[in-house]
Every structure is written in structure tokens, then in C-alpha cells.
Amino acid sequence: MKNRLRLAPSPTGLLHIGTARTALFNWLYAKKTKGKFLLRIEDTDLSRSKPEFTKNILEGLSWLGLSWDEDPINQSERINVHKVIIKKLLDQGVAYRCFMSEEESQQLRETQKKNGLPPKHDNRYRGLSKSEIKSFINEGKSSVIRFKIDDNVQITWHDQIRGEIKWLGKDLGGDMVLSRRAYGDDIGSPLYNLAVVVDDNFMNITHVIRGEDHISNTAKQILIYKALKYELPQFSHTPLILNSEGKKLSKRDSVTSIDEFREMGYLPDALTNYMTLLGWSPKSGENEIQSLDDISRIFDLKDVNKAGAKFNWEKLNWINSQYIKNMDTNELFNIFIKYWEKEKWEIPSRKWGLDLTLLIQDSIVVLKDVIDQSKPFFKLQELDNKSIDFLKENGVKSLLINVIELLSKKSQTIDRNYIKEIIEEISIKHNIKKSILMKSLRIAFFGCLSGPDLIKSWILLSEKGEDLSRIQKCLDII
Ligand code: GLU
Numbered sequence: 001m002k003n004r005l006r007l008a009p010s011p012t013g014l015l016h017i018g019t020a021r022t023a024l025f026n027w028l029y030a031k032k033t034k035g036k037f038l039l040r041i042e043d044t045d046l047s048r049s050k051p052e053f054t055k056n057i058l059e060g061l062s063w064l065g066l067s068w069d070e071d072p073i074n075q076s077e078r079i080n081v082h083k084v085i086i087k088k089l090l091d092q093g094v095a096y097r098c099f100m101s102e103e104e105s106q107q108l109r110e111t112q113k114k115n116g117l118p119p120k121h122d123n124r125y126r127g128l129s130k131s132e133i134k135s136f137i138n139e140g141k142s143s144v145i146r147f148k149i150d151d152n153v154q155i156t157w158h159d160q161i162r163g164e165i166k167w168l169g170k171d172l173g174g175d176m177v178l179s180r181r182a183y184g185d186d187i188g189s190p191l192y193n194l195a196v197v198v199d200d201n202f203m204n205i206t207h208v209i210r211g212e213d214h215i216s217n218t219a220k221q222i223l224i225y226k227a228l229k230y231e232l233p234q235f236s237h238t239p240l241i242l243n244s245e246g247k248k249l250s251k252r253d254s255v256t257s258i259d260e261f262r263e264m265g266y267l268p269d270a271l272t273n274y275m276t277l278l279g280w281s282p283k284s285g286e287n288e289i290q291s292l293d294d295i296s297r298i299f300d301l302k303d304v305n306k307a308g309a310k311f312n313w314e315k316l317n318w319i320n321s322q323y324i325k326n327m328d329t330n331e332l333f334n335i336f337i338k339y340w341e342k343e344k345w346e347i348p349s350r351k352w353g354l355d356l357t358l359l360i361q362d363s364i365v366v367l368k369d370v371i372d373q374s375k376p377f378f379k380l381q382e383l384d385n386k387s388i389d390f391l392k393e394n395g396v397k398s399l400l401i402n403v404i405e406l407l408s409k410k411s412q413t414i415d416r417n418y419i420k421e422i423i424e425e426i427s428i429k430h431n432i433k434k435s436i437l438m439k440s441l442r443i444a445f446f447g448c449l450s451g452p453d454l455i456k457s458w459i460l461l462s463e464k465g466e467d468l469s470r471i472q473k474c475l476d477i478i
Pocket of ligand 1 (some may be wrong): 007008009010042196209210214
């Protein structure tokens with residue numbers, strides 16, 4: 001049988017980088033093994049699940065290029081099936097009704113706290129007789145369904161990332177709740193550990209790859225698999241993504257949703273490439289920058305680290321800038337033009353826009369840098385103080401007047417050679433270094449001392465008919 005992998009997001013928030021990285025590892029493994037990557041929307045928590053989050057998750061995955069192979073399954077549509085299975089577990093005697101009230105639970109927690117013990121359910125309703133159960137129901141008490149976990153049961157599995165993992169029943173918090181509270185004979189809506197096992201089995205999932213925060217859930221789920229005589233999938237638990245302080249990356253770490261990365265101007269290919277490096281790395285000597293298809297060929301779960309993966313903005317920025325550098329300029333221009341249109345900055349021609357794109361392409365880290373980098377070509381910038389000092393100290397007024405005189409004589413648009421000639425002629429005439437004149441011109445054009453290639457920038461300004469006027473305006477100030 002073909003491998004079947006899945007992502008099972010809960011639509012209770014925007015697509016998070018952690019979920020996206022889990023999706024990516026599942027996707028890569030499915031591709032590598034020519035299997036299928038599937039989606040199941042775990043929307044049984046009706047109070048927190050929202051259709052707009054499902055939409056956001058699906059759109060985010062599509063944007064990242066993590067396509068899925070079958071229609072997504074909505075877990076909420078399978079609640080009745082889950083209930084039938086819970087009933088089966090009750091009939092088997094491996095699960096039971098627990099009538100513990102909120103107050104009783106709270107009291108238990110307080111006593112445990114007072115005695116310095118970790119919170120653990122004490123299974124006090126485990127041994128009820130049929131008639132006791134009946135009378136509790138008749139009294140109008142509500143109940144949850146719990147699955148028996150014996151303290152001495154041993155759960156062992158081979159994790160594809162972590163090797164052998166062992167758990168003891170006593171460390172799983174007591175008998176596990178399978179369903180929410182309900183009255184009478186009813187079974188409340190199913191909870192995660194039950195639903196995930198039933199649905200993974202239904203979807204014939206062969207490999208479960210998810211975050212290490214699910215390890216203890218896996219131990220619990222294996223008990224359910226065994227009770228239902230389902231075949232176990234292969235489990236893999238990926239390392240968590242950590243912030244710079246080594247703590248789990250959370251909403252407090254400013255940017256965590258895929259939408260935000262998109263808005264900041266990260267390219268999907270760069271972001272997925274970076275995400276593969278959160279916990280995995282190619283063998284030494286192999287390039288870190290590779291397409292997902294190429295990575296899927298060399299990716300292997302046994303090469304995924306066990307230790308947490310620190311999120312490194314510098315690395316992400318470097319990877320993004322490499323993707324931008326290597327992008328087809330026409331394609332990049334099509335992106336940039338949207339930013340310019342939003343700012344209401346008009347380009348004189350497509351060729352001009354392409355030339356500007358080419359000029360700044362290598363200095364863009366995230367797409368929205370295009371605004372700062374291209375603004376001086378659309379808007380006259382105020383001179384910064386350093387520039388004013390420079391112009392005054394070097395007495396460049398006569399140089400700039402000279403440039404205006406030469407430019408005024410020329411009728412057609414200027415080119416590289418003509419600019420070189422002007423610079424040569426004026427620097428000889430005034431006996432100054434070329435760099436003084438070039439710096440003065442850069443200030444006159446753009447208001448500052450640094451920027452992209454001066455001659456190319458000048459040609460662009462000249463094509464907009466703004467070089468002369470900008471020099472003139474600068475002269476008016478100094
Ligand atoms: N809905 C769970 C989550 O989002 C799924 C975990 C799993 O992959 O089993 O954490």
C-alpha cells in the first residue's frame with residue numbers, strides 16, 4: 001500500500017509556522033516515498049473552531065505550495081462514528097462512565113497541590129456497578145467517558161526520529177477522557193485522542209508526523225489503537241520551533257502566522273526552503289538552498305534532529321534575499337509594480353520599471369523593501385544632515401552648475417558614455433576627484449550618500465525628466 005500522510009490542523013487560529021512546518025515534513029515524506037499527503041480539519045471543538053480559520057489554513061498551505069491529494073475531511077462530520085466507537089469501548093469494558101463533578105475535580109487538584117503531587121485523575125468512578133451507574137443517571141448527574149489506563153501498563157514504540165520511546169501508564173495522568181460531558185445515556189462529543197485514532201484508521205494513515213508536544217498523546221493513542229485492534233501507523237515527533245531565548249515559539253514572538261510572513265514579503269519558496277532547515281539539514285557539502293522537489297528526494301526522517309530548532313531571522317532573510325536575487329526580473333517586476341501602484345507611484349514605461357527592478361534586485365531582502373529602495377526614484381527626498389555638510393564642506397556648487405550647463409546643451413536622453421564624459425570633463429576642469437562630483441550628484445538626486453549604481457540611477461532619473469530639476473532644487477538649498 002502507498003504511504004498515506006496527513007496534517008490534522010484544528011481551525012482555532014491562523015495557520016501557524018509550527019503547523020506549516022509539520023505540514024511540510026509530511027508533504028516531503030509523502031513526495032519522497034511517492035505516497036499521498038492528506039488533510040483532516042479537526043473542528044470538533046465547536047466553540048473555538050471557525051470556518052475562516054479553515055479557509056486561512058487551506059489558503060496558507062496552497063500559497064506555500066503544499067498541495068494535498070484528496071478532498072480534506074472535516075472531523076465534525078464524523079462525530080456519530082466516533083460515538084459508535086466510544087460505545088464499543090464501553091461495551092468492551094475498557095472504558096466507563098465517570099460522574100466526577102467539577103467540584104470534585106477541583107478538590108482533588110487542591111489536595112494534590114497541597115501534598116506537592118502532580119495533577120492526576122484518581123479513577124474514582126472506575127469500578128461502578130450497573131445499578132450505581134443507573135442511579136447516578138437517574139439523579140440527573142452528567143458524565144464523561146474515560147478509558148482505563150493502568151499504572152503499570154508499558155507503552156513502547158519506535159519513533160522514526162527519536163528511536164525507541166517508552167512510557168508508563170502511571171505517567172499519563174490517570175484514566176483518559178474520551179468524550180465531553182453529557183447527561184443520561186448520551187455520549188458527549190468526542191475528544192482529540194479518540195477522534196484522531198478513529199479518523200487516522202479510517203483514512204488509512206500509515207505515517208503520523210507531528211510535533212514533539214504530542215508524544216504523551218501518542219502513548220495514550222496507542223492504547224486506543226490496541227483496544228480497537230487497529231494497525232499502528234509509524235510515528236515521528238518533530239522538534240519544536242524555538243525563539244531566540246530557546247522557548248517554544250509562540251504568539252508572543254511577534255510573527256508566527258504564515259499570513260504575516262507573506263505580508264512582510266517573504267517568498268513562499270524561500271519560506272518553505274527555510275522551514276525545511278528547522279530541524280533538518282542536508283548532508284554536509286550539499287547546498288541548503290534547494291527547491292522542495294529536490295529536497296523531497298534527499299529528505300529523510302532519520303536525519304531530522306531531536307533537539308529544538310531555533311528560529312533564526314538572519315538566516316531566513318539571507319535565504320529570501322537569495323531567492324529574490326535569483327528570480328526572473330520580469331517576474332519580480334510584476335510583484336514590484338503592485339507595490340508601486342499601491343503607493344500611487346507611476347512608472348514612465350515598462351522598460352523603466354524593469355530597469356529599476358534590475359537595479360535594486362540584489363539589495364532587496366524582503367519584498368516590501370522595494371518601497372524604501374525605490375522611493376527615491378519616485379519622490380524627491382529631503383537632504384539628510386550628513387549630505388548637507390558634505391555639499392558645504394566641499395564647495396560643490398560650481399560643479400553642479402557646470403553639470404546643469406552641460407546637460408542643458410544635450411537634447412536627447414543621456415547614456416552611460418555621455419555621463420562618464422561629463423564626470424571626466426568636470427573633474428579635470430575643476431581639478432577635483434571624480435568621487436567628490438559623484439557623491440554630490442548622488443546627494444542632489446537622492447538626498448543621501450549611498451545607494452545603487454550612480455550612473456544607472458542617473459539614467460533612470462533622466463528618463464523620467466527629473467535629473468536636471470533635482471540638481472536645480474539642490475542648488476536652491478545650498
Ligand atoms: N489537531 C491536532 C493539532 O492541531 C492534531 C495533532 C495530530 O497531528 O495528531 O495539534
